[in-house]
Amino acid sequence: MKQNGSDPAGGTGTIARYSLHDAIVGRLRDMIIEGELTPGERIYEGPLCEKLGVSRTPLREALRFLASEGLVELTPNRGASVRRFSARDVEDMLVVIRAMEELAGRLVCEQASDEEIAELRILHDTMLEHYRAGNRLEYYKTNQLIHITLVRLSHNESLIQAHAGLHSRLKRIRFIGHSGPEKWAAAVAEHQEMIDALEARDCHALIDALGRHLANAWLRVKDQV
Numbered sequence: 001m002k003q004n005g006s007d008p009a010g011g012t013g014t015i016a017r018y019s020l021h022d023a024i025v026g027r028l029r030d031m032i033i034e035g036e037l038t039p040g041e042r043i044y045e046g047p048l049c050e051k052l053g054v055s056r057t058p059l060r061e062a063l064r065f066l067a068s069e070g071l072v073e074l075t076p077n078r079g080a081s082v083r084r085f086s087a088r089d090v091e092d093m094l095v096v097i098r099a100m101e102e103l104a105g106r107l108v109c110e111q112a113s114d115e116e117i118a119e120l121r122i123l124h125d126t127m128l129e130h131y132r133a134g135n136r137l138e139y140y141k142t143n144q145l146i147h148i149t150l151v152r153l154s155h156n157e158s159l160i161q162a163h164a165g166l167h168s169r170l171k172r173i174r175f176i177g178h179s180g181p182e183k184w185a186a187a188v189a190e191h192q193e194m195i196d197a198l199e200a201r202d203c204h205a206l207i208d209a210l211g212r213h214l215a216n217a218w219l220r221v222k223d224q225v
Contacts, residue, residue: 039084070169098214
């Protein structure tokens with residue numbers, strides 16, 4: 001396999017040999033999130049192996065991993081396809097995610113150290129840098145890391161694991177939720193309210209901001225599901 005020193009998780013060149021599994025998983029996940037591989041689309045191994053510069057064995061391992069995340073479906077005698085969710089599926093998952101993150105927000109407000117809250121501020125400021133630069137994919141990744149970190153800082157392992165399972169299935173949906181300048185600006189403003197409430201340890205304001213943010217997430221995507 002050719003090695004060209006490219007970023008193992010991004011770019012358009014072939015994938016370097018180091019961290020091969022993570023690199024393939026990351027590239028395929030990005031292709032699904034950005035819509036290069038569309039919901040319901042069958043994934044043909046041959047062309048994809050050629051595109052990524054990898055063999056079938058690591059590609060299949062990566063597809064199995066993405067199936068465990070809920071992004072890919074594996075069908076006997078048919079192979080892999082990008083998982084398609086109905087509008088009802090998406091709305092139901094967002095309702096549960098909203099309840100989980102509201103609970104996490106309350107726990108973080110009550111229990112998190114100043115250093116942990118500062119960790120979220122750093123992520124928020126990084127997200128704003130990507131927003132100002134118009135880098136939608138990196139903005140999205142940092143945005144989602146904020147939500148994951150908020151739940152992680154609840155230090156409730158049952159909540160963390162349950163949230164991770166649903167969160168992974170909604171990656172593409174959450175990405176399209178800020179398509180267009182008005183939706184994107186609204187999502188940024190909601191995140192600003194969230195970090196302000198968290199730094200003030202205003203539990204009610206944080207839960208309200210999280211609830212509106214995730215309710216609006218459905219409104220921003222429902223016409224595109």
